[in-house]
Amino acid sequence: MPTAIRSKGFIAIALLPALLLFLVFVIVPIFWSAYYGLYDWKGLGAAKFIGINNYKVILEDPIFWRALKNNLILVVSSILGQIPIALLLALVLLKNTFFTRLVRSAVFMPMVLSTVVVGLIWGYIYNPQFGILNYILEHIGLGSWARPWLSDPKVNMYAISIPINWANIGPYLVIFIAALQNISPEIDDAAKIDGAVRWKKLLHVTLPMVWGTVVVTMVLCISGSLKAFDHVIVMTGGGPAQSTELLATYMYNNTFKVYRYGYGSAVSTMIMIISALLIGINYIVTRRKAS
Amino acid sequence: MKLETTGNSAAAGNTGTALKTPITQNFWRRALAGLVRLPLLIYAILTLYPLYWLFISAFKTNEDFFKRPYGLPLVWMKENITRAWDLGHMGRAMMNSAIVTILAVALTIILGLLAAYALARFNFRFKKVVVALFLAGLLIPIHSTLVPLFLMMKKIGLLDTYGALILPYTAFELPIAIFLAMAYMASIPREIEEAAMIDGTGWWGIFGRMILPLSTPIIATISILAFLRFWNDFSFALVFINSQSLKTLPLSLSLFSDGFGTDYALTMGAMAIAVIPTIVIYLILQEQIMKGMVAGSIKG
Numbered sequence: 001m002p003t004a005i006r007s008k009g010f011i012a013i014a015l016l017p018a019l020l021l022f023l024v025f026v027i028v029p030i031f032w033s034a035y036y037g038l039y040d041w042k043g044l045g046a047a048k049f050i051g052i053n054n055y056k057v058i059l060e061d062p063i064f065w066r067a068l069k070n071n072l073i074l075v076v077s078s079i080l081g082q083i084p085i086a087l088l089l090a091l092v093l094l095k096n097t098f099f100t101r102l103v104r105s106a107v108f109m110p111m112v113l114s115t116v117v118v119g120l121i122w123g124y125i126y127n128p129q130f131g132i133l134n135y136i137l138e139h140i141g142l143g144s145w146a147r148p149w150l151s152d153p154k155v156n157m158y159a160i161s162i163p164i165n166w167a168n169i170g171p172y173l174v175i176f177i178a179a180l181q182n183i184s185p186e187i188d189d190a191a192k193i194d195g196a197v198r199w200k201k202l203l204h205v206t207l208p209m210v211w212g213t214v215v216v217t218m219v220l221c222i223s224g225s226l227k228a229f230d231h232v233i234v235m236t237g238g239g240p241a242q243s244t245e246l247l248a249t250y251m252y253n254n255t256f257k258v259y260r261y262g263y264g265s266a267v268s269t270m271i272m273i274i275s276a277l278l279i280g281i282n283y284i285v286t287r288r289k290a291s
Numbered sequence: 292m293k294l295e296t297t298g299n300s301a302a303a304g305n306t307g308t309a310l311k312t313p314i315t316q317n318f319w320r321r322a323l324a325g326l327v328r329l330p331l332l333i334y335a336i337l338t339l340y341p342l343y344w345l346f347i348s349a350f351k352t353n354e355d356f357f358k359r360p361y362g363l364p365l366v367w368m369k370e371n372i373t374r375a376w377d378l379g380h381m382g383r384a385m386m387n388s389a390i391v392t393i394l395a396v397a398l399t400i401i402l403g404l405l406a407a408y409a410l411a412r413f414n415f416r417f418k419k420v421v422v423a424l425f426l427a428g429l430l431i432p433i434h435s436t437l438v439p440l441f442l443m444m445k446k447i448g449l450l451d452t453y454g455a456l457i458l459p460y461t462a463f464e465l466p467i468a469i470f471l472a473m474a475y476m477a478s479i480p481r482e483i484e485e486a487a488m489i490d491g492t493g494w495w496g497i498f499g500r501m502i503l504p505l506s507t508p509i510i511a512t513i514s515i516l517a518f519l520r521f522w523n524d525f526s527f528a529l530v531f532i533n534s535q536s537l538k539t540l541p542l543s544l545s546l547f548s549d550g551f552g553t554d555y556a557l558t559m560g561a562m563a564i565a566v567i568p569t570i571v572i573y574l575i576l577q578e579q580i581m582k583g584m585v586a587g588s589i590k591g
Contacts (some may be wrong), residue, residue: 010494011409018406018465019421025462029439036442088335092327099328105577106335109342112573116541117562118549121341124555125349132344134358166338174581226432227323230525234545245378248434248526255438256530264438269502271435279430 030272037266043259054266063242064267067250067272070157074225074246075162075278078168083217085165086172087210091202093173094180104177108170115167119234122163126235128149151234153243160235160244164228172217179213180206215286222278226271247271338519342566349563353556371560378551379561383536385545385568391453391539392521395460399517400510402461404469408498410469410474414483426464433464437530444531455531456539467587468513476502512583515576522569540565 037054041047053246058064089107093100110118125133126149149159183206191205229248232238238245238253245253248271255264302363329575348356349371376382410422433476440459444450449458479502487497503510528542537545546564573580 006411007494008415011413014405014409015421017423018402018469021402021458021462022425022428022465023402025440025459026436027424027435030431031441032439032443033435036439050357089331092331096507099315099331103331104336106339107579108577109339109570109573112519112523112569113566114541114544114569116523116525116545117345117566120544120558120562121345124559125341125344130357130360130555135360150385166341169338171581171584175585178585214342223430223432226434229434233525233529234548240315248432248437250433251438252530255441261438265442268435268438271432275430275432275435278389 020030023049031264033268033272035265036262037269039262039265041260041262043261047262050262054263055270057263058266060268063245064247064250064270066242067245067247069268070244071225071228071274072248074161074164074228075222077158078165078216078221078225081161081165082169082172082221083214086169086217087176087214089169089173090176090180091206094177104173107173110167111170113167115230116234118163118167119231122166122231123235126159128133149241150244153241154242156236160228160231163235164225164231172220175213176210176215179210183209211286215282218282218286219279221276222282226275247274330344342570345559345566346563348556348561351556351559353554356556356559368556371556372564375557375560376564377568378557379543379547380535380538381540381561381564382545384538384540385451387537388522388540391456391460392518394453394458395464395521396514396517398457398461399464399468400513403465403513404472404503404506405498406465406512407469407472407476407587411473411483418499425466425469428463429470430437433463434526437526441530449531450531451537453537456521456527459527459531460524464517466522467516469587471513472506472509476508512586513581515580515583518572519569519580541558 039047093104110122125131128148137146150156191201198220232244232246232249236244238249251264251267347363350367352368355365444455446510449455484497525541528539547561551557
């Protein structure tokens with residue numbers, strides 16, 4: 001190894017640009033929003049220090065709670081939708097044949113599309129005037145089910161969750177296939193020698209072996225649902241009457257539509273806290289289950 | 292994602308039962324396989340249907356689009372595509388997306404690999420802190436930084452420039468790039484560097500002439516992940532870009548659908564244009580994209 005001084009210089013020059021860029025654009029903003037969250041500021045003029053007043057207003061705003069509930073709907077629908085479907089598909093698509101590869105690449109395809117495209121296509125599918133979904137329902141005699149999917153507050157969050165599931169099953173499928181293939185054949189054989197029936201083997205051998213992966217995908221579902229911002233902005237903008245507002249759109253609309261920068265910053269900080277809480281809760285719950 | 296085909300277990304299962312009545316056994320096995328395949332096939336078709344619908348609708352007249360939503364176009368309206376291209380300034384938008392994406396991917400690779408190399412090969416004070424910081428970066432919800440980043444970039448005059456996208460894109464992609472590269476570099480034997488050192492090559496020479504070329508596979512993975520993320524990004528472009536001339540593809544598309552709200556076939560045409568590059572890349576690089584996604588998400 002060369003002199004310590006030479007390598008010190010190298011470490012500094014190699015590491016600092018990345019570290020600086022990361023600190024300035026990812027870490028520092030967190031503190032900025034925590035700081036501005038304590039102010040009443042319209043973007044122009046002087047900011048007025050109001051302590052934790054913004055947070056009080058947030059917690060008293062029913063729209064905030066609705067947004068949080070909508071976010072949780074997306075988390076739950078992702079965990080109950082994407083993970084089981086992907087796991088089931090992975091179990092039947094495990095072998096590497098022409099057919100399984102074909103299905104896999106079809107299922108994965110929506111993943112590479114921009115969220116804007118996904119939102120727009122599904123916005124059209126749901127459209128009450130010409131949407132293909134209502135059209136199909138009427139054709140197969142289920143006309144009574146037809147409805148304005150994105151504006152009916154009873155169903156619109158669920159309608160929004162479908163394209164999100166549609167676009168995200170692919171990666172989970174591939175993750176599960178990789179995890180299932182990592183199970184060594186010996187374990188499989190051992191289970192067989194013990195006379196384990198198929199579904200019992202699935203329940204007692206295969207699933208516990210991929211449980212770690214399931215936990216990882218749950219965390220991905222949580223962070224993924226916080227990213228649903230794009231879909232909602234494109235499909236509904238948070239409306240009608242703020243019924244599809246998410247935490248992120250609530251923040252966006254407050255900041256960039258009505259210019260409450262201080263308030264928006266406080267909401268940003270809340271998103272950070274809630275995300276950490278959700279991931280923490282998921283960690284504790286899945287921990288207990290595994291032991 | 293190298294797939295272990297056939298699997299010994301399946302073969303072993305076959306020999307076990309085949310002793311009884313091979314023909315009927317075989318028949319039922321096949322019937323069962325067919326029974327599993329049918330719903331799979333239906334599922335695959337359902338998944339692709341929205342895309343198919345997008346492409347047929349892109350070539351319809353508005354009337355055709357309203358009246359026969361699932362038929363093929365009566366007349367193939369190629370004008371939809373050309374009109375959408377002109378009216379939506381799609382050429383400009385595609386150019387912007389390409390510039391921003393290419394520069395941000397290049398920056399991610401250079402900064403990410405250098406940092407990964409420093410972290411993978413050297414011990415220094417604060418190393419653990421640095422690694423922990425980058426690790427935390429993986430869990431920070433991107434949207435919670437939109438407002439502070441907007442305010443910050445407004446202050447330093449970065450808003451509404453290519454830099455307003457390139458720098459945050461790179462910053463947010465760095466943690467994943469660094470962790471992928473660090474894991475990969477751990478598998479490069481140190482002897483190579485020691486030999487070079489004896490020859491008098493410095494750290495920069497070693498990095499540039501040995502580590503970088505040896506890391507090509509992981510560079511490919513990082514590039515693919517970064518490309519998809521940057522090319523498809525909507526939220527940063529929405530908040531940080533305002534000038535018409537700087538708008539990226541997803542942003543233009545969302546505005547196009549507002550502006551030409553009633554001309555549905557035209558909007559579908561614009562979407563078809565926007566979707567084609569990613570689909571072509573996907574069809575060519577499927578395996579790598581899937582592999583990269585798995586590596587990226589498990590590390591994250």
